[in-house]
Amino acid sequence: MIDVVAGIIWKDGRILLARRGxxxxxxGKWEFPGGKIELGESAEIALERELKEELSIQTRTEDFFDLNIHHYSSVSIKLQAYNSAYISGEICLSDHDKIEWVEIQDLLKYDFAEADIPLVYKLMQKFGYKDIN
Known part of the structure; x- marks a missing residue:
């Protein structure tokens, strides 16, 4: 089981999505950006470090959003998601080939990595979108 963390990064009422390179x-799958938690590192610190390394942005990890355990054919991951505030920096891509700032109602237009899909549904339900399945 690999421990990973993802940020639901908010800016001007939109959420940052990143497409895997x-x-x-x-x-080609879309995700809430983040990465692996290193040994001895808290999820919050790991998230801020990963976003700095992968996107060159500074964020502030806020409240815990959700946890999802997903089993891919070759690996299992424990994905912890946090709401995050964008603070500064111009996005520079290294592990991803594209980013988009997306409104909640448009999330289902994206082909998400399977581990992220439950987070998408929970996020949409939190904001009042009941008929999403």
Whole structure:
């Protein structure tokens, strides 16, 4: 089981999505950006570090959003998601090939990595979208 963390990054009422690059596992799938938690690191610190490394942005980890355990064919992950505030920095892509700032109602238009899908549904339900299945 790999411990990973993802940020639901808010800016101007929109959420940041990132598409996994061609060289990555699950290439072309959209996700809430983040990464692996290193040994001895808190989820909150890991998230801020990963977003700085992968996107060159500074964020502030806020409240815990949800946990999802997902079993891919080759690996199982424990995904912890947090609401995060965008603070500063111009996005520079390294592990992803595209980003988009998305409104809640448009989330279902994206082909998400399977581990992120339950987070999408919970987020939409939290904001009043009941008929999403």
């Amino acid at each position: 061609k060289q990555k596992h699950l290439a």
